[in-house]
Amino acid sequence: xxxxxxxxxxxxxxxxxxxxxxxxxxxxxxxxxxxxxxxxxxxxxxxxxxxxxxxxxxxxxxxxxxxxxxxxxxxxxxxxxxxxxxxxxxxxxxxxxxxxxxxxxxxxxxxxxxxxxxxxxxxxxxxxxxxxxxxxxxxxxxxxxxxxxxxxxxxxxxxxxxxxxxxxxxxxxxxxxxxxxxxxxxxxxxxxxxxxxxxxxxxxxxxxxxxx
Numbered sequence: 001x002x003x004x005x006x007x008x009x010x011x012x013x014x015x016x017x018x019x020x021x022x023x024x025x026x027x028x029x030x031x032x033x034x035x036x037x038x039x040x041x042x043x044x045x046x047x048x049x050x051x052x053x054x055x056x057x058x059x060x061x062x063x064x065x066x067x068x069x070x071x072x073x074x075x076x077x078x079x080x081x082x083x084x085x086x087x088x089x090x091x092x093x094x095x096x097x098x099x100x101x102x103x104x105x106x107x108x109x110x111x112x113x114x115x116x117x118x119x120x121x122x123x124x125x126x127x128x129x130x131x132x133x134x135x136x137x138x139x140x141x142x143x144x145x146x147x148x149x150x151x152x153x154x155x156x157x158x159x160x161x162x163x164x165x166x167x168x169x170x171x172x173x174x175x176x177x178x179x180x181x182x183x184x185x186x187x188x189x190x191x192x193x194x195x196x197x198x199x200x201x202x203x204x205x206x207x208x209x210x211x212x
Contacts, residue, residue, distance in 0.1 A: 025063045028053050029077060032070045037115045041071060041123045071123070072133055078116050079137050082109040083144075095157065095208055100200040102148075106141075106176055107196060114184030121181070138177070145169040149207065158207055172203055 017025065031053035035044050046067055050060050064070040086105045089098065110117065124134035146169035152158050153165065176199055182188040183195070 021063075024055070024059065028055065028060060028063055028070065029074055033074045033077075033116065036071065036074065036119055041067075041119050068127070068129060071119075071130070074116065075120050075133055075137065078113045078120075079140055082113060083140070085109040096200070096204060099203050099207075100196065103176065103199045103203065104196050107180060107192065110177075110180040111184055114180070117181070118185035121185070138173070141177070142169050142173045145173050152207060159205075163207075168206065172206065175199065175202065 028049065032044075032049045035048045035052050039048065044067060046057065046060060049067075049070065050057055053060075060070075064073070086109045089105070090101045120130065120134050120137065123130040125131070146165055149158070149163070149165045149169055153161065153163070179190075179195060179199060183190045
């Protein structure tokens with residue numbers, strides 16, 4: 001059962017905002033992201049966000065109850081931005097090209113948000129709420145992959161028509177996501193073209209029928 005703070009925050013999130021209110025909330029979110037990326041989650045305080053946004057504490061609490069609440073909102077912003085940037089594939093009908101394009105779009109969507117994604121990973125190790133948020137974020141991407149595999153199965157394009165769609169989506173998603181995490185968050189030295197090609201090859205060989 002959600003506690004009072006969660007209920008209050010949900011009311012803030014779902015309630016109507018004027019244009020001015022929406023703009024002020026946006027300013028707070030942008031300021032919070034800058035502070036989180038600069039100081040990290042643990043060291044950030046509400047007063048830091050207030051100072052960065054040049055607003056009063058009262059203004060902050062008009063929109064968010066806690067540091068955790070605004071961190072969660074920033075994290076969801078990251079996901080929305082990533083999904084939006086991945087929404088338009090290149091105009092191609094070739095299976096190999098579609099897979100390569102999907103992988104490259106994920107890489108390009110991940111890159112500008114890597115610092116926040118690293119923080120989400122970190123916070124998820126000690127905060128049950130943030131761990132659930134982390135899993136929710138991952139599930140968003142896995143569901144997209146699962147839908148794509150299901151469409152391929154319906155079209156007879158899969159190497160194995162009895163493939164476990166749910167777990168295949170989990171595994172392929174984990175491979176793609178963790179490769180980006182190693183590269184952008186842990187500074188593993190990867191060549192982009194080679195990595196994209198290697199990831200695309202694994203996806204193709206896992207999914208595509210040898211008859212096609």
